[in-house]
């Protein structure tokens with residue numbers, strides 16, 4: 204008889220993000236009691252993409268729940284790049300706003316790179332500007348990109364040892380894979396392999412991973428045979444898959460074939476409920492940090 208051992212630990216991002224929000228609520232209450240400025244997050248949303256709307260609604264709800272002030276700014280998807288830049292300038296110079304984000308994706312006629320670089324780095328609570336990105340490898344990290352910061356926080360809170368371990372990151376995007384690789388090296392002291400769409404024989408790398416992290420957005424990319432026994436598996440992919448078998452008509456799927464991979468893993472994140480909720484918790488933490496920088 205072949206015995207299958209499946210006593211993995213599920214990494215509960217929902218629980219950790221709730222813990223972080225409780226810590227932030229406490230710190231906001233302390234600031235209030237000391238008559239210090241209450242963090243104020245502004246959110247810019249362009250167009251009416253359904254998923255973006257949901258994420259932005261969640262961000263507003265989270266601001267309310269921790270006691271932050273917030274401003275929601277909506278623009279039609281026909282807005283010109285020039286006009287959007289002017290609005291960003293305005294928020295850059297609005298002293299009451301401590302941090303702000305431009306929800307992605309943007310319509311194709313607007314350059315994400317140009318818009319991102321227009322954001323004042325000390326208000327860039329998504330951690331997307333070149334200055335914040337570069338600060339990952341400095342002695343004095345500034346505002347860290349939210350998703351990878353959330354991953355590092357999950358690893359820390361679940362006592363995952365990264366030093367000297369082989370971490371394999373699939374995906375080299377600017378929002379997730381690239382900064383995550385740098386954080387795992389700089390802060391985690393891991394040996395990092397970055398795989399991407401040009402990588403040949405992906406499985407030969409993933410099978411060598413002590414910690415496997417995937418941020419591609421392709422459901423089912425990581426199958427059971429691609430994972431080493433005992434590996435830590437972190438799934439950053441979130442793809443909306445449609446189908447009549449789902450009660451809502453769609454479901455959120457990660458990159459990992461969870462049922463096949465979980466029995467081999469020591470720790471694993473689910474999708475939903477893993478890394479996703481950490482993105483918003485990190486955004487709130489960055490907004491608090493940006494406020495504390497400005498008004499200690």
Ligand SMILES: Nc1nc2c(c(=O)[nH]1)N[C@@H](CN(C=O)c1ccc(C(=O)N[C@@H](CCC(=O)O)C(=O)O)cc1)CN2
Pocket residue numbers: 257258304305306307308329349350441455474475476477478479480481482483
């Ligand atoms: N300006 C930004 N734009 C985008 C970011 C970002 O960090 N900044 N990230 C993504 C979208 N995103 C936040 O904006 C985001 C995505 C997913 C989740 C999340 O909690 N996912 C849940 C599932 C949610 C669901 O059921 O629909 C999960 O994985 O548990 C939060 C935030 C792109 N744009």
Ligand SMILES: [Mg+2]
Pocket residue numbers: 319320321322323324332334
């Ligand atoms: Mg800048």
